[in-house]
Amino acid sequence: MSTFQDFPIRWGMVIDIDKCTGCGACVVACNKENNIAPQENQLQRIAGKGFPTRFKKIEWLTIYELTDGSDTAYLPRPCMQCGMPSCVSVCPAIATDKNENGGIVSQIYPRCFGCRYCMASCPYHARVFNWDQPVWPEGMEKQLTPHTSVRSRGVVEKCSFCHHRLMYAKDAARVAGEDPEKLPDGAYVPACGEVCPTGAITFGDVKNPEHAVYELVRSPYTFRLLERLGTDPQVYYMSKRAWVRLQGDNYLANEEAQAGEGGAHHG
């Protein structure tokens, strides 16, 4: 296994599950920002030809509904931007890499040739594949944003923590005569975090004490998904409810008692 750099900045997203209503605003904003077409037409084009459509939807941010049999919680799952990504080490063409200060795992569409090995390796199902060429309903292709290119058939795509917004924030800092490597809290926030009505998503540099996420990741209520696999995710979840925290990872029966206390792992 390869090792990855410890960057000076570590972009982290903290999602407070206790504040997520499952409204879906984050998903809608993500899809619009990143030029993901409404999938209805896509899937109908596939179904119309008689092919299976299960799990062929393009979606970078998926909201899972969790339950313990009586209570319910919603868990939005973007790409974890793992500190030790299982996808980066396996890509045969280096179409995905973790080589930039901040640690966002890149996905380079013109480089990917669609072998889907990265999809097999990701336990979070953060990566999706363009099974068909992108289909936009008539007229909506006029409303594409300049932020991300349109992906063609046959390549893998995933959440990029709205990397284009990082670029814009750095440019804005340069223009203002400030240090682009020391962005203030809130200068760079992905679309999902920006729109969340209940403010369940906080974003920033977990290594920077001036950013709100710095304290949040050190909370006893904070946990990460599948931490014990060694992926070192840069997405953190919070919940005051032990049953929610327990669903963040796999535990053997004798481990659950300790696990319920909540771990304060942080990057």
Place this chain on the structure above:
Amino acid sequence: MNRRTFLSFAAGAGAGLMITPIPWKLTDDISIWTQNWKWNPKVPKRNVFFAEMASKLDPAGTGVRVALVDGVPVGLASSQDHPLSGGGVSALAAAEVGLLMSPARVRQPLVRTEAGLAPISWSDAEALLAEKLGRAEGDVAMISGDDTGTANEVFAALMHRLSGSFYMMPGEAQSAHKALEKLGGEGHLAYDIEGADYVLLLGADALESSGTAVRNARAFSQSHPSGQPATAKYVYAGPVLNNTAVVCDQWIQARPGAAASVALGLAHALMERGATARANGLDAFRRDVAANYSPARIERETGVRADTLRKLAAELAAAKRPLVIAGSEFGQGAGARALMAALGLNAMLGRINVAGGVKIVPEAPAVVQGAGSAASRYSADLVPFLKKLAEGKASAGVLMVYDANPAYALPQAELMAQAVRRAGFTVSFSSFMDETAELADLVLPSSMALERYDDVYTPYGAGQAVYSLNRPLARPAFDTRATADVLLSVARRLDIDLGYLAFKDVLRAKAEALGADWKALGRGAVWTSAATTELVPDLSAAAAPAPRAQGEGLLALAPVAKHNLGSAKVALPPLCAATVRGSDLMVQMNAKTARQSGVAEGQAVRLSGPGGEMTARVHITEKVMTGVVAAPLGFGHTAWDEYSRGLGDNAYKVLAAADDPETGLSVWSDTRVNIATA
């Protein structure tokens, strides 16, 4: 040739080929071709500019910033400073930009011919409408679903001049106006939710589909800092663990439509503790509460246990700044009762006219003569009128519908559609080919909010007076016009002078009347005012017994509104289709209810209620209280486009409205249904 020469030749040819451009150019070309297939759309490469707008689609009236590239709206960002958003954007508002190009948009005026709806020019259409209105001689009705715009003044004024009737679509805003009127007040009910330290939501889906949901969500967020102890307690009382309840600190299971009863039960418990109120009509109120709303009775009727009720009352009494917000669980049908009862309860808690409580924001000054007051515009009850129209007991020579879909989003939806058909000449101003437009004789498509001048004044629930102005941010994508302008023009054809040439002038007058700076508004600034009117409520009618439940079935029906699935006005927007789960389409009940009803997970069932039937599959979840079946609203469309047409079934069909002569607003929030396997 021998082996050596052959091998040398082969090696030489191979090496030679490598130093020609051929293999390198070819591979380079291939990698470029594979990025640039002609059939994939290209993204624009220009700068993004942002312009402020208040969402007309989202009843929360959220302020947003529209991202524009070369004059084309490409996305929505949040507006940090807007008092109604504080930076949040709901799923519905986020989809507004994508709706601009929705396949359901009506692209030009249409008139009904034998062969269906056919294109017609704007001038011909206006002439036709003017003729019909002229000949109708007062047998004219107009329905508006726009709860926040000054356009209603133009419409109401026109109706007044034509001696016709004006109706607002039923909803929380109408309920609020009526409730306030019954209690002797006037203006807008405002909730200072940011200032409260204990928020009790009785039915009202305040963080998702009711009132200023985004602002409420922000207030909730501020009081619940991640990882820290909360600084306010949010409690939701209702039948379903909906989007609001799932994050509230406590969910109290209460049957559908029980908001008024629970509020009065709490009043009873408070009275037991000796509380009193600064209000008139207290004796009548006390009498009614004591007679009809004992905790034991509440437990029987609403499912809220007596001890839970008393505990809740104790918490309310102990809180420094409690606030009770009541309403329908699904945005309509609660009539005025829930709000009247909640005002009574708030009065008992001393939370009227105070910070962190309920305030009264004055109505905006009217600028169109003959428009009447907001309260008067909300006074007529639409559903009984449409029922009579459908049954032939009333008539409408011309029926005009603006920003509403009565043929779909009202109880007994099929009967409502009949009413639309029976009107002499129906005109729909819808931007989309909705169920009402499909039945209309004339469709005069309204430009969308992004494409027209419009305004938002203090949406229901806003904590203070708020005024936003929208300018057109994009050229109309299709041949559409702002309806207010169209009707001003039609009025002129009828020699009716409403005092303004264009709707923009109406808005300018409104801004002036409010004392707002027109130029600043045009730049996206928001006008606010902390001015309130004092209310000393007259509680004599607040606790009068309410109409009984509709229907004879064994299960209580809980319609659920989730705005990512659409609203009463708009079907599932294309950009929101991604958020639909399989279980969203299903009727939901818990395991115990399913056992009692003899149904299993995934089974196809038919729900029959007083208004009609619907079919769906069953999903078993503990998010629904026992004895209740939850049905999603927003499915079962028969018009619109491929995103929504034919998906699921319409739960509005099952509901039926009951008259409530005391308040003058019919109710349909307590419906009983039966379930059978389909």
Place this chain on the structure above:
Amino acid sequence: MDRALWPEGVERCSLGKFLLWLGACGVVFALGAYEAIMILFPDGLARTALDNYFGFGLWITFDLAVIALGAGAFFTGLLKYILDIKELEKIVNLTVIIGFLCYSGAMLILALDVGQPLRSWFGFWHPNVHSMLTEVMFCITCYLMVLTLEFVPNILENRKLNQIPLLHNIAHNFHYVMPLIAGIGAFLSTFHQGSLGGMYGVLFGRPYILRDGFFIWPWTFFLFVLSAVGSGPCFSVLVVKLMELLTGKTLVDWNVKRLMCKIAGTMLTLYVFLKILDTWAWATDVLPRSGLTWDQMFNSELGYGVGLLWAEIGLGGILPAILLMVPKFRNTPALLYTGAILSCVGVTINRYVFTVQALAIPVMPFDKWYDYVPNWAEWGPSLMVVAYGFIVTSLAYRYLPVFPQEVALNAKPAPAAPSAPAEAEQPA
């Protein structure tokens, strides 16, 4: 009619009958090729039953299985040219053809399986030194070239072609360098057989297939090599047997078949022993440290039951090892072939569970099991490759001197002359 093209001294069926046979294979080929073309051009991979949960499916299973079964090529080559086991000379040509077909077929399927086949060369131009798949790509491509080089001389030895002096010379000279080529082939093959296993063993996001290992090589690296050599020679023997059944001739004598199976059996025994150890280590270490239990790795309702594991190790491992190692069993043709078939089945199950079951298992606690059933768009091209194999093997059998023993094994006793004393000839 094409007698002049046949190898010396052999008999073949009529050209008409042969063309009919090719036609039948061609129909299967064409049906599969149609799917392949529809995928490559209008429909893309949307045509298949693959999806975001099952990015790998039938084709990867098929590829891994045929590559494992084609291991007879490198292993036989290694044993013959490097370890000089002369007996294997009798079958090495066929194993090379099988290897060539397995690898070229796998490449065809891979070209179909990737989303952008025109960009496949990116794996060579922008290689990721940390990825097992890079290693696989390089080695498989080089090895296919090696197999081609090993196949070429056989082609040039066609009776007509061999008459051309240049071609005869080339073929002759190839034989000099064959040990070198075989050695390179063995090296490449070991590495990519292993890397294919390594591809799975390194996935620390999938505890079902994750393994500890030696330095950068997970145990699956070694297990895949061993399972390949434990079944590849068996597959070669089965192909020969099938050819004998279809042609009615004896192509390779019993001793060679037995030897191949004994070699495979030895490797299979070693493999099964290590596989059991590995499974135990995985169950007692990898799984618990991921917080998972044995039962969570299996789901019989969806067809991923623990029965598959017992079938793989028991029916497809221990049983064939016994059948092939115990001389009494090995000497009984019915049992030998049974053992060979079971060995091939075992390695196929192994490749299947590592590919498909691994992806069916939920890792996030709130995720679910899903099942995967390939559709005709995937079966078609797979069968197309099988048909391709049949066609090329048939052509090679008809026109190339693949089997050195064929003439001797099928010599008919001379017809008794009425007057001259009959002289019976014994088969060699």
